[in-house]
Amino acid sequence: GAVVSQHPSRVICKSGTSVKIECRSLDFQATTMFWYRQFPKQSLMLMATSNEGSKATYEQGVEKDKFLINHASLTLSTLTVTSAHPEDSSFYICSASEPLDTEAFFGQGTRLTVV
Amino acid sequence: KQEVTQIPAALSVPEGENLVLNCSFTDSAIYNLQWFRQDPGKGLTSLLLIQSSQREQTSGRLNASLDKSSGRSTLYIAASQPGDSATYLCAVRISRLTFGEGTQLTVNP
Numbered sequence: 001g002a003v004v005s006q007h008p009s010r011v012i013c014k015s016g017t018s019v020k021i022e023c024r025s026l027d028f029q030a031t032t033m034f035w036y037r038q039f040p041k042q043s044l045m046l047m048a049t050s051n052e053g054s055k056a057t058y059e060q061g062v063e064k065d066k067f068l069i070n071h072a073s074l075t076l077s078t079l080t081v082t083s084a085h086p087e088d089s090s091f092y093i094c095s096a097s098e099p100l101d102t103e104a105f106f107g108q109g110t111r112l113t114v115v
Numbered sequence: 116k117q118e119v120t121q122i123p124a125a126l127s128v129p130e131g132e133n134l135v136l137n138c139s140f141t142d143s144a145i146y147n148l149q150w151f152r153q154d155p156g157k158g159l160t161s162l163l164l165i166q167s168s169q170r171e172q173t174s175g176r177l178n179a180s181l182d183k184s185s186g187r188s189t190l191y192i193a194a195s196q197p198g199d200s201a202t203y204l205c206a207v208r209i210s211r212l213t214f215g216e217g218t219q220l221t222v223n224p
Contacts, residue, residue: 006158034211043204043214043215043217044204044214046211046212049211091156093159102164103147103149104161104206104208105161106158106159106160107158108157108158109156109158111156
């Protein structure tokens with residue numbers, strides 16, 4: 001199957017700093033990528049849809065100024081958590097599929113801990 | 116709004132048992148349904164994808180069925196092994212993927 005690579009897998013940062021998470025589609029071009037957040041013992045919550053060459057679409061309740069998404073190429077989307085606070089600590093996962101209504105592939109996830 | 120429910124929430128079985136995980140969804144106008152496996156602290160691994168026009172898909176010891184009209188899918192795992200222990204998630208796609216809460220499976224040696 002297609003491969004989606006996410007980096008870093010773990011990051012610890014201090015409150016007030018920003019953290020960037022990368023999501024790459026390694027063997028296909030992804031016009032659209034998705035960013036999810038997962039709390040312990042819970043399922044995935046869609047945060048935003050990342051569209052190559054245009055602005056991301058954010059789900060209701062997700063602060064777009066807090067979670068900056070850039071999809072500058074057909075193989076790379078980045079999520080930047082700005083001015084991170086402890087409540088932003090979570091597991092973040094990206095996914096991509098090509099074309100949009102076929103099998104979705106997920107990255108390995110990023111465990112963010114804000115101290 | 117699409118809602119996806121998975122039953123049971125947790126399941127513990129002895130090695131070698133055959134088992135069934137259930138998934139139901141409220142809006143049957145789906146493109147496809149996908150079953151995933153998630154190990155603790157890891158991302159999602161795609162297991163099976165069933166298109167809306169299909170009734171089932173098989174991969175090794177796994178068999179997934181889809182009854183779109185009734186809004187149900189099952190994942191059948193044959194001859195379970197300790198390595199099958201993980202959380203299993205089903206997700207349905209209309210414009211986006213909507214996930215169930217998952218079934219946490221433990222297979223005891």
